[in-house]
Amino acid sequence: MKIFVTVKQVPDTTGKVAVNPDGTLNRASMAAITNPDDMNAVEAALTLKEKYGCKVVAISMGPPMAKTMLREVLAMGADEAVLISAREFGGSDTYATSQTIAAAIDHYGLDSEDIIISGRQAIDGDTAQVGPQIAEKLGLPQVSYAGEITMDEPGRLTVRRMLEDGYMTIRVQTPCLITCIKELNNPRYMTVLGTEECWDKPLTVYDYETLKDHPLIDPSTIGLKGSPTNVYKSFTPPQKGAGVMLAGDGREAAAELARIFSEKHVI
Secondary structure: OEEEEEOOEEEOOOOOOOEOOOOOEOHHHOOEEEOHHHHHHHHHHHHHHHHHOOEEEEEEEOOOOHHHHHHHHHHHOOOEEEEEOOHHHOOOOHHHHHHHHHHHHHHHOOOOOOEEEEEOOOOOOOOOOHHHHHHHHHOOOEEEEEEEEEEEEOOEEEEEEEEOOEEEEEEEEOOEEEEEOHHHOOOOOOOHHHHHHHHHOOEEEEOHHHHOOOOOOOOOOOOOOOOOOOOOOOOOOOOOOOOOOOOOOHHHHHHHHHHHHHHOOOO
């Protein structure tokens, strides 16, 4: 049994975000971190590994610098990592990204008891589309927004989905894909031993030559040219003005607030 966990290296959005003329992010000019939701996916995979002895394979699509992130995931406890990296895959939107990752997972080998776990969404796009699209392209059942995952028996899981107004419990057969939320767990840290052992674990790079013969890989469906959506305009929103603190007791503050609202024709 294998668990594929998808991870993405994303720009640190707490700093300055740079955009290329074609609307894609200039990732080389920004600090990079592991997507936070994907860390919950990694923890979910490692928890299942500890309980059931399965193999965890971390898989990511990105530039060569993403190897550093994958080494960190290996140091956390993953057994193997795969980086999908080629210029032909650059500039992909969610459709093209899921197309390529689905091909890579299929190329690696997806068996009947295997599971794919993804984070809910990436902070650089916030679409929550890639995980479900991977499932669709591989013809797999999917359960999103997982707040709890248990294995009833080999080949069958029970997933508790978190909804806006409650929970939904679903039983699903493997192979399947699950997207998880941050409430599922608290990601562990790398260990000293893990940082030593991660360099002995396999990290394989799938380039265009590796995947080009797969049925899902076609120049018209991958990379920037194969992306049906694109960023029309990117900009930094204007900063909000400083707030105003009202002094005095509650009655005085309320009277002053009413005066300000009256001046601004709010009331």
